[in-house]
Amino acid sequence: MKAISVLGSTGSIGTQTLQIAEEFPEQFRVVALTAGRNLPLLVEQIQRHEPELVALADDSLLPELRQRLKHLAGDQKPAREPHLVGGAEGLNIAASWDTADLVVTGIVGCAGLLPTLAAIRAGKDLALANKETLIAAGPVVLPELKKSGSRLLPADSEHSAIFQCLQGTPWAENARLSTGVPTPGLRRIQLTASGGAFRDWDATALERATVADATSHPNWSMGRKITVDSATLMNKGLEVIEAHYLFGLDYDHIEIVIHPQSIIHSMIELADSSVLAQLGWPDMKLPILYCLSWPSRLETPWPRLDLTQVGQLTFRSPDTAKYPCMELAYAAGRAGGTMPAVLNAANEEAVAQFLEERIHFLDIPDVIEATCDKHKQELINHPQLDDVLAVDQWARTTVREKVRQGTSRTSALPAMAA
Numbered sequence: 001m002k003a004i005s006v007l008g009s010t011g012s013i014g015t016q017t018l019q020i021a022e023e024f025p026e027q028f029r030v031v032a033l034t035a036g037r038n039l040p041l042l043v044e045q046i047q048r049h050e051p052e053l054v055a056l057a058d059d060s061l062l063p064e065l066r067q068r069l070k071h072l073a074g075d076q077k078p079a080r081e082p083h084l085v086g087g088a089e090g091l092n093i094a095a096s097w098d099t100a101d102l103v104v105t106g107i108v109g110c111a112g113l114l115p116t117l118a119a120i121r122a123g124k125d126l127a128l129a130n131k132e133t134l135i136a137a138g139p140v141v142l143p144e145l146k147k148s149g150s151r152l153l154p155a156d157s158e159h160s161a162i163f164q165c166l167q168g169t170p171w172a173e174n175a176r177l178s179t180g181v182p183t184p185g186l187r188r189i190q191l192t193a194s195g196g197a198f199r200d201w202d203a204t205a206l207e208r209a210t211v212a213d214a215t216s217h218p219n220w221s222m223g224r225k226i227t228v229d230s231a232t233l234m235n236k237g238l239e240v241i242e243a244h245y246l247f248g249l250d251y252d253h254i255e256i257v258i259h260p261q262s263i264i265h266s267m268i269e270l271a272d273s274s275v276l277a278q279l280g281w282p283d284m285k286l287p288i289l290y291c292l293s294w295p296s297r298l299e300t301p302w303p304r305l306d307l308t309q310v311g312q313l314t315f316r317s318p319d320t321a322k323y324p325c326m327e328l329a330y331a332a333g334r335a336g337g338t339m340p341a342v343l344n345a346a347n348e349e350a351v352a353q354f355l356e357e358r359i360h361f362l363d364i365p366d367v368i369e370a371t372c373d374k375h376k377q378e379l380i381n382h383p384q385l386d387d388v389l390a391v392d393q394w395a396r397t398t399v400r401e402k403v404r405q406g407t408s409r410t411s412a413l414p415a416m417a418a
Ligand code: NAD
Pocket: 007, 008, 009, 010, 011, 012, 013, 014, 034, 035, 036, 037, 038, 057, 105, 106, 107, 108, 109, 111, 129, 130, 131, 132, 155, 156, 157, 220, 221, 222, 223, 224, 225, 226, 284
């Protein structure tokens, strides 16, 4: 039985991981949970999974959590009282919890970086959903992985697809649990993209895009930040950088293809020109399960793919004029060093500002580009952790400053927050 620690247990990735644990009680047990602010759901999770440890990101909420657990009726109380911790140190404790074999990183954003490093330093295997960590800190995370021997299993559906395809190659043995070393014989990666909320919108219609429009995804049900990233296609740009760090391929050999049905989750081309793909319904439970069960596969009762029901699989090139974020991500990836960290932090902050209706959807790429441009002179080629944390903060402040100054579209916003 594998013991798992779930970081970000109340989010989309976290709740799906816990569903899997419930479906396979013989295989997995949950030993640690961390959450942000959703205490009612967290209490329910504690009742169902009886973890040894629970960490709250915001430690000021610990007394309320204690009260909620204390006031559960006798028969509702978990058989074992979890050890409760809080704050940044609490997240690190959950990430390196002694009895855990594998840590699922379902925290959103660069907030996942320090807990992920704590898990690696403790030698835990990782199911990596929190892509922002690797994008911001690839040059810091990869050497740590090498040192500790932790294995980085990709939970992102595209990277899981690539990883699964690599199992069918002569290099399966070292099909690289991700030290950024080029995988021999891997010639090209094609990342598929649904196209996000605006894929059928005219570029000019984006002038009218609202928060409600950008947060409704046609194929996947996910957290708000990644749903907006899908609408700008920044998510795919971030995944290009993620693929670079995971599989060691240079940026000229990582491509994006729009595939509206989200059935092919990505493809690899090998040295002999053969292309391998992984297919399935768009459901994150499958890539998460593969991280948990790897290198085995478990039998599931989940709906089986029926291509006759899908009918058509279609593909097209992405429109770079409509989606400038993709090119920004390629450029940041190619610049390397601290630039992806700046791109990532600027994006996190820009998306947060958009969700609060302080900027327009079309401002998102503009403020990211301006922030990356400003960083060019300051770029650090071989950053340490402190460098990454410093540029992350700098980029957020820079975006906030730009937003305060106002953008050309500010006056067109429906409701300006203070
Ligand atoms: P979400 O918003 O649904 O959940 C985020 C979780 O992190 C919640 O439990 C929240 O409480 C916690 N959290 C938020 N801010 C935090 C902070 N500052 N410190 C500690 N905890 C915090 O997000 P999600 O959609 O589950 O995405 C999680 C990660 O997985 C993201 O990095 C995303 O890119 C990646 N991912 C998600 C999906 C998906 O289908 N949802 C697919 C691929 C990759």
